[in-house]
Amino acid sequence: MKVVAFNGSPRKEGNTYEAIKIVADQLINENIDVEIIHAGNKKIQGCTACNSCFKSRNEQCIIDDEVNEWIQKMKEADGIIFGSPVHFSDISATMKAFLDRATYVGSANNGLFRHKVGTGIISVRRAGGIPAFNQLNNYISYSEMLMPTSNYWNVIFGLKPGEAVKDDEGVQIMRILGKNMAWLMKLIEFSEGKIEKPVPERKAYMNMVR
Numbered sequence: 001m002k003v004v005a006f007n008g009s010p011r012k013e014g015n016t017y018e019a020i021k022i023v024a025d026q027l028i029n030e031n032i033d034v035e036i037i038h039a040g041n042k043k044i045q046g047c048t049a050c051n052s053c054f055k056s057r058n059e060q061c062i063i064d065d066e067v068n069e070w071i072q073k074m075k076e077a078d079g080i081i082f083g084s085p086v087h088f089s090d091i092s093a094t095m096k097a098f099l100d101r102a103t104y105v106g107s108a109n110n111g112l113f114r115h116k117v118g119t120g121i122i123s124v125r126r127a128g129g130i131p132a133f134n135q136l137n138n139y140i141s142y143s144e145m146l147m148p149t150s151n152y153w154n155v156i157f158g159l160k161p162g163e164a165v166k167d168d169e170g171v172q173i174m175r176i177l178g179k180n181m182a183w184l185m186k187l188i189e190f191s192e193g194k195i196e197k198p199v200p201e202r203k204a205y206m207n208m209v210r
Contacts (some may be wrong), residue, residue, distance in 0.1 A: 001185055002033040003117075004073045005081035008095030009040040015123035015164035016040070019156045019174050020083045022165075023121065026178025027079075032185065037073070039098055040084075042066050046097040053108040061101045071102050071112070079117040079185050080145070082136050089128030091135050099139045106143055111200055117185050118145030119177060121154040123164055129155035144200075148184045150177040 005024060009016035017036070024034040045063050052062035059075070060068050074080050082099065084091040091099075106112040120136025122129045133153050140147055154177055156170030157163075164170060 001031075001078040001189060002035070002076070003027055003079035003081060003181075003185075004070075004077040005034060005036045005083060006039045006070070006095070006098070007036060008082065008084035008092045008098070009123070010092070010094075011085075011161060012038050012041065014085070014161040015156065015158040016083045016085050016121075018158075018162065018164045019121045019123050019170070020081060022171055022174035023081060023119075023178040023181065026175055027182050030179075030182035030186070032079070032182055035073070037070065039066070039070070040092055040094050042094060044094050044097040044101075047100040047104060053105045057109055059105065059109050059112065061105050063101070067098055067101050070098065071105055074102065074106075074116070075112050077116065078189070079181060080113065080119075081181075082118070082120045082139070084120070084122060084132060084136065086122060086124040086128040086132045089131045091122075091132050096135075099136075103139045103143050107203065111144055114144040114200060115188070115197065116143075116145050117148060117181055117188065118143065119148055119154065119181060121156070121174065121177070123156050123158060125157070125159045129153070129157075146184060146188070148177060148180040150174070150180065 084095045118140040122133045150173045157167045
C-alpha cells in the first residue's frame, strides 16, 4: 500500500513537514510506503471555472502545471495526506488552488479519489487551526474519501521550523492519526472482494435560484 502526502507550506521542512513526518513514520512502521511532495513552493494557478475537465473527462486539468501529475499520484495511492500551515485562518493559497482543481477533476471523472483514505493536518502558530482543518475536511468529504481520526483535531502548534515537535499533545495527535490511518487502510484492503462497495451515483445538481 502507498500514501502520498502533500506539504502545502512554502517552507520545505517547516512545521507542516514535521507533522506530516510524524504521521508518515507510523505508516512506514506498518509497512506502508509514503511519498511526501512539497507543493507549497510551486506556482499553482487557481481554477478558472472553464469546466474543461467535465467536457474532456480525461483526468486532466486544462492548466498545464504540476497539478495533473499530482492528480495521478492521488489516483494511484491508497491513502492521501493534505498538510497546510495556517494563513489568515485558512489553508495556504497554493494548497487551495491545488485542491480546488484536483478535487474538481476527480469529481468530473466519476470520483477518482472515492473511498481512498484521506486526512488533513494543520500546523499553526496560535489561532485559526480549526477553520483551516475544517476546510481540508471539506475537500476530503466532497471526494467521498474515508477519513481516519485521532484523539483531537489534527492541529499542531509551532512558529519556527522544528518547534512543532515540542508540542507534546500535537505530536501525540499526529502519532495516533498515523496509527488509525494505517489500520483503516488495512481494513479496506482486507475487505476487498469480501464486502460489496456502494454503487457510485451521478451527482445531482440543484440550483436554489430559478
